[in-house]
Every structure is written in C-alpha cells, then in structure tokens.
Amino acid sequence: xxxxxxxxxxxxxxxxxxxxxxxxxxxxxxxxxxxxxxxxxxxxxxxxxxxxxxxxxxxxxxxxxxxxxxxxxxxxxxxxxxxxxxxxxxxxxxxxxxxxxxxxxxxxxxxxxxxxxxxxxxxxxxxxxxxxxxxxxxxxxxxxxxxxxxxxxxxxxxxxxxxxxxxxxxxxxxxxxxxxxxxxxxxxxxxxxxxxxxxxxxxxxxxxxxxxxxxxxxxxxxxxxxxxxxxxxxxxxxxxxxxxxxxxxxxxxxxxxxxxxxxxxxxxxxxxxxxxxxxxxxxxxxxxxxxxxxxxxxxxxxxxxxxxxxxxxxxxxxxxxxxxxxxxxxxxxxxxxxxxxxxxxxxxxxxxxxxxxxx
Amino acid sequence: xxxxxxxxxxxxxxxxxxxxxxxxxxxxxxxxxxxxxxxxxxxxxxxxxxxxxxxxxxxxxxxxxxxxxxxxxxxxxxxxxxxxxxxxxxxxxxxxxxxxxxxxxxxxxxxxxxxxxxxxxxxxxxxxxxxxxxxxxxxxxxxxxxxxxxxxxxxxxxxxxxxxxxxxxxxxxxxxxxxxxxxxxxxxxxxxxxxxxxxxxxxxxxxxxxxxxxxxxxxxxxxxxxxxxxxxxxxxxxxxxxxxxxxxxxxxxxxxxxxxxxxxxxxxxxxxxxxxxxxxxxxxxxxxxxxxxxxxxxxxxxxxxxxxxxxxxxxxxxxxxxxxxxxxxxxxxxxxxxxxxxxxxxx
Numbered sequence: 001x002x003x004x005x006x007x008x009x010x011x012x013x014x015x016x017x018x019x020x021x022x023x024x025x026x027x028x029x030x031x032x033x034x035x036x037x038x039x040x041x042x043x044x045x046x047x048x049x050x051x052x053x054x055x056x057x058x059x060x061x062x063x064x065x066x067x068x069x070x071x072x073x074x075x076x077x078x079x080x081x082x083x084x085x086x087x088x089x090x091x092x093x094x095x096x097x098x099x100x101x102x103x104x105x106x107x108x109x110x111x112x113x114x115x116x117x118x119x120x121x122x123x124x125x126x127x128x129x130x131x132x133x134x135x136x137x138x139x140x141x142x143x144x145x146x147x148x149x150x151x152x153x154x155x156x157x158x159x160x161x162x163x164x165x166x167x168x169x170x171x172x173x174x175x176x177x178x179x180x181x182x183x184x185x186x187x188x189x190x191x192x193x194x195x196x197x198x199x200x201x202x203x204x205x206x207x208x209x210x211x212x213x214x215x216x217x218x219x220x221x222x223x224x225x226x227x228x229x230x231x232x233x234x235x236x237x238x239x240x241x242x243x244x245x246x247x248x249x250x251x252x253x254x255x256x257x258x259x260x261x262x263x264x265x266x267x268x269x270x271x272x273x274x275x276x277x278x279x280x281x282x283x284x285x286x287x288x289x290x291x292x293x294x295x296x297x298x299x300x301x302x303x304x305x306x307x308x309x310x311x312x313x314x315x316x317x318x319x320x321x322x323x324x325x326x327x328x329x330x331x332x333x334x335x336x337x338x339x340x341x342x343x344x345x346x347x348x349x350x351x352x353x354x355x356x357x358x359x
Numbered sequence: 360x361x362x363x364x365x366x367x368x369x370x371x372x373x374x375x376x377x378x379x380x381x382x383x384x385x386x387x388x389x390x391x392x393x394x395x396x397x398x399x400x401x402x403x404x405x406x407x408x409x410x411x412x413x414x415x416x417x418x419x420x421x422x423x424x425x426x427x428x429x430x431x432x433x434x435x436x437x438x439x440x441x442x443x444x445x446x447x448x449x450x451x452x453x454x455x456x457x458x459x460x461x462x463x464x465x466x467x468x469x470x471x472x473x474x475x476x477x478x479x480x481x482x483x484x485x486x487x488x489x490x491x492x493x494x495x496x497x498x499x500x501x502x503x504x505x506x507x508x509x510x511x512x513x514x515x516x517x518x519x520x521x522x523x524x525x526x527x528x529x530x531x532x533x534x535x536x537x538x539x540x541x542x543x544x545x546x547x548x549x550x551x552x553x554x555x556x557x558x559x560x561x562x563x564x565x566x567x568x569x570x571x572x573x574x575x576x577x578x579x580x581x582x583x584x585x586x587x588x589x590x591x592x593x594x595x596x597x598x599x600x601x602x603x604x605x606x607x608x609x610x611x612x613x614x615x616x617x618x619x620x621x622x623x624x625x626x627x628x629x630x631x632x633x634x635x636x637x638x639x640x641x642x643x644x645x646x647x648x649x650x651x652x653x654x655x656x657x658x659x660x661x662x663x664x665x666x667x668x669x670x671x672x673x674x675x676x677x678x679x680x681x682x683x684x685x686x687x688x689x690x691x692x693x694x695x696x697x698x699x700x701x702x703x704x705x706x
Contacts, residue, residue: 044491044535251487255551258422259501260474269500273491 044354048277051353058349061342068339072143080121081133083140084307087123097131099325125331129321134328137309142335144310145291148221149339152228152290157283159229160236165267167237168244179241182234190231194293197230198223198302218305224297228290239282243275250274277354284347288340295336311336366397366433367591368421368477368559372446373430375413375420379666387428388665390416392615392673394430395692400558401585403592405606405623407599407638409662413615414595415482418561421593422479423470435558439473441466475505478552482564484544488536494547495532498522501554521550524587525580542573546580553584561593566601578605599642603627608698611635614665614673617692621699631701633678634658672704680705 052058081087087097089108097106103122105113113120125134167178201223209219247253248271256266272279291311297303298312309317311332318328373394376387391413398404406414420427429442443462445453455461478501481487488497498518501507508514519529525546536544545565552560562581566574582605584590596602602609603623610620611634619632630636637656644650658677663669669676675685684704692700 251481251483252489254419254424255479255481255487255548256489256500257424258474258479259504259551259555260471261500261504265504269492270489274489276491 048350048354052349055349055352057345058353061346061349064338064342065346068142068335068342069146072139072146075139076136079133079136079139081123081136083132083136083309086131087127087133094131097127098129099321100127102126102327125327126325128317128328134331137314138311138331138335141309141311141314141332142339144221144304144308145294145312145336146339148224148294148310149287149291149343151225152232152294153283153286155225155229156233156236156286156290157279159233161240161272161279163233164237164240165244165272168241169248169263169267169271171245175241179238182237185231185234186238188231193231194227194297195300195302197227198297201226218308220302221304221308224294224303228293232286232290236282236286239278240275243278244271247271247274277351280354281347281351284343284350288343288347291336291340291343365399367400367402367435368593369397369431369433370417370421371395371431371433372444373417373420373432374428375416375425376428381666386666389615389668390665391420392668394612394615394617396610396617396620398559398591398593401589401591402608403585403594403606405602405609406593406595406612407597407602407609408612409597409638411662411665412612413665414597414612415563416615417612418479418563418593418595422477422561423473424479434473435476437468437473438466439468439470475555476557477559477561478555478557479561479563480545480548480552480565483568484541484548485568487548488544490535490537493533493535494522494527494539497536497547498550498554501551505555507555517554521554524553524584525550540573541569542577545569545573545577549577549580549584553588556588557590559591559593561595563595564597565594567596567598574601581605599638611638614662614668616673617702618674619699619701620692622697625697625699629699631695631699631706632674632703633680633706634674672702 087094087106087109089106089112092108094106094108096108100106100123102125104126105120105123106127109120112118123133123135125138128134128137163178163182167175167182198220202219205219205222209222253266253270256270261269294303294310295312295315298310299316301313301316303313304310314332315329315336318325318332322329373391374389375391376389378385379388380386394413394417396404406417408414416425419425421432423432423440427440427442429444431441432439441464443465444460445463447453452460492500495515495518498521499514502514502517508517515532518532522529522532527543527546527550531539531543536547539547545568549565565581566577569577578601581592581594585592592605594602594605603626606623608620609623609626611618611626611632613634619626619630619635621629626635627639630639637658640654640656644653660677663673663676670686671689672678672681672685673689675681678685680703682705688704690702690704692702695701
C-alpha cells in the first residue's frame with residue numbers, strides 16, 4: 001500500500017495508514033444480503049388493516065358492534081318471550097304483568113314459581129305498559145334499526161357509485177345534466193320530502209304488500225328504504241364523481257386507454273379500486289346517519305308498523321310515562337348512542353387507516 | 360415521399376385544437392397545428408422542442424388518445440384517421456365556392472386492432488402505474504384486453520418473458536409498483552407497452568423523469584429492444600443530447616409546428632432553422648474550454664401564447680431574420696437536399 005501522507009495538518013485527506021489490505025476485500029454475498037432493505041410485500045388492504053388494528057377507538061368500536069350484533073342474533077333464541085305478545089303464564093294471559101320494573105316478576109308469575117318450583121326467565125328490562133317483555137322489544141328494535149341503517153347505506157352506496165362514476169368518468173354534457181339533477185335533489189328539504197313521501201308511499205304500498213314477505217316489515221319501513229334510496233345517494237354520488245374526476249387524469253388511466261381497455265374495465269380495475277378507501281369510509285359513516293334518521297322518523301310516528309318496533313319508536317312510546325319509568329327511554333337511547341358512536345368512530349378509524357392522503 | 364408503403368406511420372396536416380373557455384367565448388388552443396412527418400419501420404424519430412410546444416400532444420393524438428381536430432394518420436398502409444380536407448401545394452386547405460373546405464369521406468377507424476400495433480411509454484413512472492395492481496397484472500393487462508393467451512400458465516410465462524426482456528427480476532412479479540425505484544418502474548411501463556408486440560412505440564419523455572445514470576440504462580435498453588424486435592420509436596424529449604444519441608432522424612417543434620426535420624447527425628452539424636440553431640447552442644458542452652469559446656444564441660422575448668398565435672411563421676416574433684413575408688405567409692417544410700426539411704423563408 002502506498003503511503004500517502006498528509007501534506008497539510010488540516011487536510012481532510014483520509015489517513016490510509018489506518019487501513020490494511022484486509023479492509024479493502026470485497027464483500028461476500030452474505031454480507032451484501034445484509035444490506036438489502038426489503039420490506040414484506042404488502043397489499044393495500046393488509047397495510048390498512050395493520051394501521052386499523054393500532055387504533056384503539058376503532059378496535060373498541062368493532063368489539064362493541066360485534067357484541068351488539070351477537071346479542072341481537074342470539075338473544076331471541078334464548079329469551080322465551082315474544083316482542084309482540086303479552087306475557088302469559090301457563091297459556092293464560094297475565095294482566096298483572098304491565099309496567100314491571102327490571103327483574104321483577106308479576107303476581108301470576110310469582111304464584112307459578114311458588115307452585116311448580118320451576119324458574120322463569122327474568123324480565124331483564126321489565127315490561128311495557130301492555131305487558132310485553134321490554135328486553136326482547138329492545139333487541140328487535142335494535143335489529144330493525146341496524147338493518148335499516150345497513151340496507152340504507154348499501155342502497156346509497158350502489159346508487160351513488162353507479163351514478164357518480166358515470167357522471168365523473170364520461171364528463172362533458174352528460175356530467176353537467178347529471179350533476180344538475182343531483183343539485184335539484186340536494187336542494188329539496190330532506191325532512192319535508194321524507195315525511196311527504198312516507199305518507200304517500202304508505203297509502204299506495206299497503207295494498208301492494210299485503211300477503212308478501214314485506215308485509216311484516218310494514219309499508220312504513222319499505223317507504224323509508226325508498227326514501228333513503230331516493231334522497232341520500234346524492235352526497236355519495238357527488239363525492240364519488242369528485243374522486244373519479246381526479247383519478248381519471250392519472251397517467252395510468254391514459255395508459256389503460258392506450259392499451260385499448262374498455263371504459264367499463266377501466267372503471268372497474270383502475271378507477272374504483274383507487275377511490276375504494278373513500279367509498280368504504282363514507283358508507284361506514286352513512287350507517288349511523290341512516291339509523292339516526294330512522295330513529296327520529298319513528299319517534300315522529302312515521303317509522304315501522306306496530307307491533308314491530310325500532311329504537312326510535314320505543315323511545316317515543318316511553319315518552320308518555322317518562323316520569324314513572326325513565327329507564328324505558330334511557331335504554332333505547334343508550335343503544336342508539338352506542339351504535340352511532342361506535343360506527344362513527346369506526347368510520348373515522350377506517351379513514352385514518354385507508355385514506356392514503358393522510359398517511 | 361415517393362412510396363407510401365415505405366413508411367410505417369405517416370402523419371399529414373395533423374391538427375389538435377383544444378377549446379378553452381375565455382370569458383363567454385370558446386377559443387381554440389392550437390396545441391398541434393398542421394404537423395406532418397413519417398416514420399419508417401424500425402426507425403427512431405426524435406421529437407424535440409421546449410415545454411408546451413405540443414410534443415406530447417402529437418404523441419397522444421397519433422395514438423388517438425385525443426380525437427384529432429383535422430389531419431390524416433396512416434399506419435402500416437391503413438388510414439386510421441382522415442378528417443377529409445384536401446390541401447393544395449402550398450399546404451392550404453382547398454376551399455370550395457361556398458367558402459367551406461372541400462371534403463372527401465371522413466375515415467375514423469376503430470382503434471382496438473391498432474392498439475396492438477402502436478403503444479406508448481409514459482413520462483412519469485410514478486403516476487403511470489396503477490398503485491393497486493401488482494406488476495404481473497400491470498404487464499398482463501394488455502394480454503387480457505387483447506386475449507393474447509389461452510391458459511393462465513401461458514399468461515404467466517409471457518409476463519415473465521417480458522420482465523426478463525426489460526431486465527426485471529421474475530420474483531418481483533407479485534409486488535406492487537410503489538415498491539420499485541423510478542428506473543424499475545419505467546421498465547415496468549416499457550414491458551407493458553411491449554406486451555402486445557407493437558411495431559411502433561411513442562416514448563413520451565420516457566427518460567426525462569429519471570436521473571442521468573438510470574437514463575443511460577433505459578436508453579440502452581430501448582436500443583437493445585429495437586435491435587431485437589425491430590420496433591419504430593417516436594422519441595419525444597427535451598434533452599437534445601439524449602435525442603441525438605438514440606434517433607435516426609430528429610424533428611424540431613415550436614408552438615405546435617414542425618420547424619425542421621433532418622437526419623440526427625445532419626441536424627446536429629448543419630442546422631438551418633434559426634430556432635434549431637438557438638436550441639443547439641443551449642446544449643451544455645461537457646468541455647469548459649470549448650464551452651467558453653462557443654457562442655450561445657439567446658432568444659429574445661417569450662413564447663407567444665398558443666391562444667394568440669402570431670400570423671404567418673410562429674417563430675417570427677423572436678427571430679432576428681424575420682421579414683414582412685414571415686408575417687404574411689406561413690412557411691412550409693421544404694427539402695434542402697438529402698431529406699433535410701426546413702420551414703423558413705429566409706434561411
């Protein structure tokens with residue numbers, strides 16, 4: 001090794017005397033491999049789910065929602081009471097069972113327990129003014145409210161997605177006309193239309209539905225779905241159109257067109273997967289808003305038909321006896337709060353996990 | 360241009376105007392205004408010009424990604440687009456007695472079969488690959504669209520073959536585009552373009568976004584592929600050195616018009632058009648000694664807005680040789696010997 005001494009004291013020249021030949025040997029393949037920085041190949045969903053798992057609020061919400069869904073699925077099979085019938089003991093209607101407090105038995109039931117020595121399933125939340133088990137009514141109310149929420153969100157998603165993607169992708173005059181229609185629907189006062197539509201639809205639907213599966217749900221419920229489908233997709237359609245407008249200008253869409261890909265395939269394979277995060281998040285946030293609307297429509301008396309109930313109509317019924325039996329209002333209100341809060345937090349968590357712009 | 364079939368691609372009087380809203384009026388933005396050139400099979404035509412002169416628009420219009428406003432595009436002997444205008448010797452549209460242009464039948468071919476023959480490599484390797492697709496799916500998409508395989512195994516085999524051709528590792532097939540470097544991403548884009556086995560590829564600033572060492576690799580790869588597969592390129596770039604290196608012939612564009620076309624070496628050594636001269640003088644010279652001696656031709660003023668094109672020659676507002684004739688009439692490309700075409704009245 002040639003000795004290259006520093007000519008100047010302050011020179012930054014490397015002092016070669018510190019090294020020997022061994023220092024300059026080539027790295028072995030093994031050593032080279034150590035330098036490879038290669039993360040595990042992750043997909044978009046794996047990556048998002050990893051981030052979601054780190055979010056305690058979102059995970060808590062998932063647990064709460066899972067519990068609620070488990071309870072509303074299992075409870076009707078365990079609880080021997082029906083949401084629509086007065087409590088009867090030994091096939092005999094129990095007239096003393098109205099307005100029982102939680103875990104209280106009526107006189108007839110107490111007699112029965114004493115005589116036969118058998119135990120009876122407790123009235124966990126007591127009974128209502130007609131002597132129906134309140135717990136099972138809350139369970140059925142939650143079932144109705146949740147399914148209204150989910151079905152409404154799905155309807156909004158499907159209509160909004162198709163409408164928004166056509167308007168956004170094809171653009172031009174078509175877009176102009178389609179978005180003006182959206183503007184018109186957007187500018188209508190929601191509540192007024194919902195009330196008017198459900199009144200009108202109720203009358204026209206009742207004879208049509210007679211004898212079908214839907215009759216149990218009641219014309220009110222069906223008209224509520226129609227109302228959601230007609231009115232609430234506009235927000236989704238606007239959002240998706242905006243997303244598609246920005247995504248379709250990407251070069252990969254141009255590249256796909258250059259390859260000769262059909263528009264429908266470009267939408268399916270290139271554009272929609274890239275706005276999927278926004279779609280999922282908005283749908284998740286649409287569920288609580290639909291539950292909310294359903295609840296206050298039921299509260300106003302436009303909800304599901306008796307004897308079927310929803311959380312909103314339970315709250316409405318409890319209003320009359322608020323001073324004597326406040327828990328009958330509190331219980332459905334708390335369930336509404338839990339569901340809406342959990343879904344909102346989950347939606348926020350999903351947005352944080354999947355929206356690439358925030359990462 | 361004696362024999363038509365000699366050329367793979369022939370473009371005549373291509374125009375691409377975009378409507379731009381100005382207040383209440385719609386004004387045409389003349390991105391490409393009467394461009395004509397031709398490319399032989401296996402040849403590389405370089406297309407240079409400053410930003411915004413319409414190079415990219417030419418490439419995209421050729422592939423019919425934009426609907427051409429007017430002109431005629433012939434590919435492989437087939438007319439794929441013809442707006443139907445007729446032109447006289449001076450290059451003006453022949454107008455009938457009623458003041459409207461005389462038209463023959465408009466031809467507007469379905470592009471799908473031609474998408475297999477002409478492809479494009481995009482400028483930005485980051486936005487030209489779908490972030491939600493694996494490399495295998497990106498390269499496989501043209502195969503899917505044109506149904507170029509019969510079994511899944513055949514599809515995979517073809518994809519791996521293409522990856523090898525562009526120097527990508529077969530293990531990378533299942534990875535996503537964001538896991539690659541810029542150079543590798545550009546290779547993926549090239550493999551996608553090559554998947555349909557095209558005869559002609561538009562390279563739209565395909566190396567501009569890469570750093571210099573990667574540029575060299577990618578350009579060499581383009582050359583290797585040309586040797587192997589015999590594809591013709593339209594190589595769009597703003598770097599004259601790169602274009603000179605890869606091109607057989609070079610076309611210089613200014614404000615949507617072609618100013619000069621010549622063989623690469625001829626253009627470099629013997630430029631005629633004043634704009635080409637100034638463009639060439641702006642090329643950085645690696646030797647400082649020579650650089651000091653050479654004189655840089657600095658153009659005065661800015662590029663005019665394509666919304667308000669100067670009359671006659673578009674370059675006349677910045678040209679020191681400009682005369683009255685330049686303002687009156689637009690110069691056409693004329694042959695100055697050996698296929699060196701120049702559009703200028705004075706030089």
